[in-house]
Amino acid sequence: MRQSSEPAEAPHKAALRTIPPGLHLVSTPIGAARDITLRALDVLAGADVLVAEDTRTLRHLMEIHGIPLGGRPLIAYHDHSGEGPLQRLLALVAEGKSLAYASEAGTPLISDPGFELARAVAAAGLPISAAPGPCAAICALTLSGLPSDRFLFAGFPPAAQGARRSFLQELAPVQATLIVYESPKRLASLLQDMAATLGGQRQAVVCRELTKRFEEVLRGPLETLQADVAAREIKGEIVVLVDRAAPTEASKESIRAALDQALQTMSVKDAATFVSQTLGVSRKIVYRIALDRQG
Numbered sequence: 001m002r003q004s005s006e007p008a009e010a011p012h013k014a015a016l017r018t019i020p021p022g023l024h025l026v027s028t029p030i031g032a033a034r035d036i037t038l039r040a041l042d043v044l045a046g047a048d049v050l051v052a053e054d055t056r057t058l059r060h061l062m063e064i065h066g067i068p069l070g071g072r073p074l075i076a077y078h079d080h081s082g083e084g085p086l087q088r089l090l091a092l093v094a095e096g097k098s099l100a101y102a103s104e105a106g107t108p109l110i111s112d113p114g115f116e117l118a119r120a121v122a123a124a125g126l127p128i129s130a131a132p133g134p135c136a137a138i139c140a141l142t143l144s145g146l147p148s149d150r151f152l153f154a155g156f157p158p159a160a161q162g163a164r165r166s167f168l169q170e171l172a173p174v175q176a177t178l179i180v181y182e183s184p185k186r187l188a189s190l191l192q193d194m195a196a197t198l199g200g201q202r203q204a205v206v207c208r209e210l211t212k213r214f215e216e217v218l219r220g221p222l223e224t225l226q227a228d229v230a231a232r233e234i235k236g237e238i239v240v241l242v243d244r245a246a247p248t249e250a251s252k253e254s255i256r257a258a259l260d261q262a263l264q265t266m267s268v269k270d271a272a273t274f275v276s277q278t279l280g281v282s283r284k285i286v287y288r289i290a291l292d293r294q295g
């Protein structure tokens with residue numbers, strides 16, 4: 001993943017603020033270099049130590065925004081760097097240093113490194129904060145036109161077809177907008193498997209090259225998108241979103257059976273919410289049946 005090399009119009013004069021001790025997770029652009037936040041620039045300008053998944057990418061981003069490294073250490077780190085490097089970073093935080101951590105693009109930890117470090121800092125009771133910003137999944141969700149009240153981000157689907165189909169079958173009944181990342185070379189087979197496991201009529205959206213020059217958003221039922229994508233060459237970075245399954249027609253018997261089960265461990269209110277969500281039935285109807293069962 002590359003940052004756009006387009007220089008910023010005016011370099012940011014990052015305030016040389018004192019950055020408090022601790023680990024600072026810094027979100028960086030997913031394409032357009034100017035999507036970085038002012039606070040992220042402040043953290044990069046003022047942290048004692050810079051840590052990055054890819055030091056060249058971070059150095060380039062800092063150059064674009066006119067932030068000098070100024071003799072500060074710039075350390076490469078990702079989740080597979082091992083225990084030694086992890087302990088060295090923890091020791092720096094414990095000494096009271098401020099560390100800025102950036103992954104190659106977007107938000108660290110979101111299908112990117114940073115989890116092991118963040119977990120270790122939190123577990124040690126040391127300070128941790130985030131300078132939030134771009135994230136491809138959230139950017140895609142907001143412009144997809146699909147419901148955003150509830151969503152499930154599932155990272156990259158498995159590359160092997162058998163594992164991918166099981167992964168999709170597990171997601172099929174989830175009552176939320178599904179969001180996955182995919183490489184352009186596997187997009188056509190992913191859409192084919194999605195149509196087979198989730199149903200060809202489900203609405204889906206393919207977001208390509210978000211915030212970049214060739215940004216593109218394709219919307220339609222899975223079977224149409226699958227045919228469109230199979231007919232052309234797809235390049236760039238991709239997010240795929242799929243609408244939730246249409247509510248099924250649940251019978252009164254199945255609602256009663258689900259309620260009886262749920263009421264063994266839940267209050268009437270919680271059981272009604274749970275059953276209405278899992279069966280895709282109006283909560284009001286389920287609540288009325290639950291009260292009848294109680295009375």
Ligand code: SAM
Nearest residue numbers: 030106107110112135136181182209210237238
């Ligand atoms: N941490 C990043 C984030 O916050 O979105 C994600 C890193 S993950 C290694 C890279 C994947 O994110 C890409 O393969 C693609 O699926 C998605 N992605 C990143 N940038 C994107 C963009 N500009 N447009 C579409 N998808 C993008």
